[in-house]
Amino acid sequence: METKLVSIDLAKKVFHLSVRDKHGKTLRKLRLRRSEMHSFFATLSPCVVAMEACGSAHYWARSLRGYGHDVKLIAAHFVKPFVKSNKNDRNDAEAIAEAASRPEMRYVAIKEVWQQEVRSLHKIRQRRVKAKVALMQELHGLLLEFGYALPKGYRSLIAAVAEITSPDHITEFSDAFKGVLVEMIDELKDIQARILKMDKQIAQVVKERPICQELMKLDGVGVLTATAFVATIGDPHVFKNGRMCSAYLGLVPRQHSTGGKHQLLGISKRGDVYLRTLLIHGARSVLYYSRSTSESEVRRWASKKEAERGTGKAIVAVANKTARRMWRVMQEAA
Numbered sequence: 001m002e003t004k005l006v007s008i009d010l011a012k013k014v015f016h017l018s019v020r021d022k023h024g025k026t027l028r029k030l031r032l033r034r035s036e037m038h039s040f041f042a043t044l045s046p047c048v049v050a051m052e053a054c055g056s057a058h059y060w061a062r063s064l065r066g067y068g069h070d071v072k073l074i075a076a077h078f079v080k081p082f083v084k085s086n087k088n089d090r091n092d093a094e095a096i097a098e099a100a101s102r103p104e105m106r107y108v109a110i111k112e113v114w115q116q117e118v119r120s121l122h123k124i125r126q127r128r129v130k131a132k133v134a135l136m137q138e139l140h141g142l143l144l145e146f147g148y149a150l151p152k153g154y155r156s157l158i159a160a161v162a163e164i165t166s167p168d169h170i171t172e173f174s175d176a177f178k179g180v181l182v183e184m185i186d187e188l189k190d191i192q193a194r195i196l197k198m199d200k201q202i203a204q205v206v207k208e209r210p211i212c213q214e215l216m217k218l219d220g221v222g223v224l225t226a227t228a229f230v231a232t233i234g235d236p237h238v239f240k241n242g243r244m245c246s247a248y249l250g251l252v253p254r255q256h257s258t259g260g261k262h263q264l265l266g267i268s269k270r271g272d273v274y275l276r277t278l279l280i281h282g283a284r285s286v287l288y289y290s291r292s293t294s295e296s297e298v299r300r301w302a303s304k305k306e307a308e309r310g311t312g313k314a315i316v317a318v319a320n321k322t323a324r325r326m327w328r329v330m331q332e333a334a
Contacts, residue, residue: 003027006041006069007050007097009089010057016089018097026097029090041067050100052076052092053108061110073108074099109234118205118231122224125198126274132191139184146173154192161185202227211333218329219298220282220322228275229326236331242324249276251320267316276319283318287311 004022008015015037017030032040037060041049046068051057053073061071074096082095099105111119136157140150143164150160162185163169165178173181205227206212215226239245246252250270256263269276287306290299298321306314 003045003047005048005050005097005100006044007093007100008060009093009096010051010054010060011089014089016093018090018093020097020101024101026094029093038063041069044069046070048072048100050074050096052079052096057108058111058116062112065110071110072100072105073110074105075108078105107238109238111231111234115231115234118202118227121198121202121205122228122231122274125195125202128191128195128198132188132195135184135188135191139181139188143181154188158185158188199223211330214329214333215326218322218325219296220279220286220318221326222282225275225278225282226326228272228278229323230330232272232275233327233330236327236334239327242327245327246320246323249279249323251276251279251316251323279319279322280315283315283322286318286322287315 002021003019005020005024007018007020009017013034015032015034017032019027019030021027030040041064044067047070049064049069050072051060051074053075057073061073065071079092079095079099082098083091084094085091132154136154139157139161143150143161148160148164150157161181164171164173165181165185171178203223206216206223209227209230212223212226212230215221215229216223221229233239233245236245239248243252247268248271250268252268253264254266254268283302286299287302290302290306298318301321302314302318305317308314309317
């Protein structure tokens with residue numbers, strides 16, 4: 001019988017597949033090694049291929065799409081309810097097939113190579129920023145034990161430690177410990193230089209992608225937010241409207257309703273934490289400037305929301321509105 005659906009449980013070396021016909025009946029179950037994957041799908045007639053949106057999923061989606069298959073990526077938490085009995089690779093493949101058979105299933109947009117590259121740049125930059133903050137906090141903690149309350153801020157901290165370790169400064173520190181402090185400052189400067197280099201690479205993406213330039217025209221959207229949004233969302237047509245996009249990013253209330261009684265809780269915090277954080281920071285900036293000037297409609301709207309709901313809820317509301325506006329820009333440009 002003709003193959004209608006193939007589900008794949010992705011792995012590093014060995015892949016488990018479930019092949020089904022148009023009636024949903026399992027035709028066969030396969031176990032393929034990585035070297036056999038391309039040859040198998042190259043000779044298979046075009047069909048729907050379903051996978052979890054996990055490690056290497058976008059690579060395989062692009063590769064199998066090149067053979068004429070219709071590839072669907074499903075979020076892992078949508079597949080989990082369909083796992084029967086014990087969890088193993090074969091059952092996972094069957095669960096993916098069951099999830100892909102549902103007409104109302106939601107799918108993850110397949111990302112292009114450049115979008116994955118941009119996401120990688122953001123992840124590397126985020127790791128370096130965390131390393132910078134950790135090192136600064138370590139310096140603060142170490143020197144506080146010796147009675148030095150160092151100022152906050154990168155430049156102020158470097159200047160203060162440089163003064164402490166200078167030959168003219170009278171201190172009880174040994175030359176060896178002063179050398180350790182100098183090495184820590186050199187390490188901090190090196191991390192900062194790497195962060196600035198990464199910022200230039202991300203800024204270059206904006207120059208190469210007109211859609212990022214369009215997004216940056218919106219209030220509360222800078223280089224980091226624009227590039228991260230384009231790389232994370234991928235294809236805007238995956239979402240029916242802007243509300244679904246903001247819900248995907250976790251900027252809508254959680255709901256706990258029963259018996260006809262509706263109860264809304266705090267935001268769901270689903271989706272990409274990093275992108276949601278950028279949107280929140282951008283919304284906080286919009287709200288800050290709306291207090292001094294209301295030259296744009298968004299700022300006037302933000303001021304009204306703050307007066308009605310308070311600062312915290314107004315920030316989330318502005319972030320939600322920004323996400324929906326960004327989706328609209330991408331949807332119209334696509």
